[in-house]
Amino acid sequence: MNLSWMAWTPATAAFFIVIGLTLVGMTIWQILAPSEERVGILSIPTTPGDRLFLTLLGAAYIHLAWLGLVGPDLWWAFGISVLYGLAVFRWV
Amino acid sequence: MTLDKTVNNRAWFMVLPVLVLVAFNAVIPLMTVVNYSVQESFAGNVFFFEGSKWFEQVLHSERFHAALLRQLAFTATILAIEIPLGVGIALTMPRKGPWVSVCLVLMALPLLIPWNVVGAIWNIFALPSFGLLGRAINGLGISYNFTRDAGDAWFTLVLMDVWHWTSLVVLLAYAGLMAIPNAYYQAAKIDGASRWAVFRYIQLPKMRRVLTIAVLLRLMDSFMIYTEPFVLTGGGPGNSTTLLSIDLVKIALGQFDLGPAAAMSLIYFLMVLAMSWVFYTVMTREEART
Incomplete structure (x- = not known):
């Protein structure tokens, strides 16, 4: 099957592999140690899956904001996103 | 009574066809x-x-x-018109009798018309040369030409969207109103509540849920609008009605700038x-x- 039209690059492949592995990992984690919904600072019940979604969505916005307001050096945005993700998993 | 549920993870296989479908039409693209x-x-x-x-x-x-600013302006404008108008119409609709079905069918009609047809209808309807609306406005002595004037194009675009989608708000608000038990109105009558007080303290709070759905549905839908403005104005005159989706198609298919x-x-x-996500959370x- 010729998939050249999908124009894969090592960077985007790594990006999707990491997201895929995270989903698989979280599924295994959920099977091994089932978690309950909890209510955090957003005052809505969230599961670890919800918190992962919020982390990924927020990280995308952080990267875009950094790119638009500061510049193309995205390692800082990545660092902020990691901190943001930890905060989401801890408090949301 | 407790319900004993059988947990069977093999049920996940039933979801597999949907997953494959979503993979092909959403994830891979x-x-x-x-x-x-x-x-x-x-x-x-x-x-x-x-x-x-x-x-x-x-x-x-x-x-x-x-384009983003135009999109936000469009969304804000149609929400500011469609929500109060929809609630207003729902309040005036009959609650019982044969006219209920007539009103409901009339309200549902615009929602049944395909989007490109709505665009085509309004394009012809608003043409200054022979369209009923265009001729009528010009006949009143007001210069109107939506193909040349940006303000006129916006007016027509907003009017078309209001015509097409206010019905959705009406139907949702009407469903909310119908769900209010009669006892509330009787209690209000005993207390001698005014029409405004009934609306403010009974009807509006009881419609909160459906109105939230209406606002969020219209917000998301209007943000993704493409077909109707494309058929009506094509994003013009100039770029005056080029909303985000129209601009995106111009870049992707007009200029072929894929990146x-x-x-x-x-x-x-x-x-x-x-x-x-906000919609899901609120729901x-x-x-x-x-």
Whole structure:
């Protein structure tokens, strides 16, 4: 099957592999140690899956904001996103 | 009484066809868009890696800012008109009798018309040369030509959307009103409440849930609107009605700039995704409350 039209690059492949592995990992984690919904600072019940979604969505916005307001050096945005993700998993 | 549920993980196999379908029509195209967004593309599937260049270009592009601003202005305008108008119409609709069905069918009609047909109807209806609306406005001595004047184009666009979608708000608000038990109205009558007090303290709070759905549905839908303005004005005159989706198609298919178009569509997608999340969260909260 010729998939050249999908124009894969090592960077985007790594990006999707990491997201895929995270989903698989979280599924295994959920099977091994089932978690309950909890209510955090957003005052809505969230599961670890919800918190992962919020982390990924927020990280995308952080990267875009950094790119638009500061510049193309995205390692800082990545660092902020990691901190943001930890905060989401801890408090949301 | 407790309900004993059988947990059988093999049930997940039943979901498999849907997963395959979603993979083909959503995930694979999305992955491809992500791939395109970081590359310069040439004919014959030749690509060069560009990193975050297109995202930076889109974020700093005045054209994108202008389209986004127009989109926000359009969404705010139609929400400001459709929600109060829809509630107003729902309040005047009969609650019982043969006219209920007549009103409901009339209200549902605009929702049944395909979007491109709505655009075509309004295009002809508003033409200044022979359209009923165009001729009538010009006949009143007001100069009106939606194909040449940006203000007229906006007026027609907003009017078309109000005509097409207010019914949705009406039907939702009407459903909310019908769900209010009669006892509330009787109690209000005993207390000698005014018409306004009945609306403010009984009807509006009881319609809160359906109105939240109406606002969020119209917000997301209007943010993704494409077909009707494309058929009505094509984004013109000039760029005056070029909303985000129209601009995106112009870049992707008109100019064939796949990289910038992919970056723009991902930014656009993230906006809609954030709105969808808000919608889902609000719905879950409302359900938990009832």
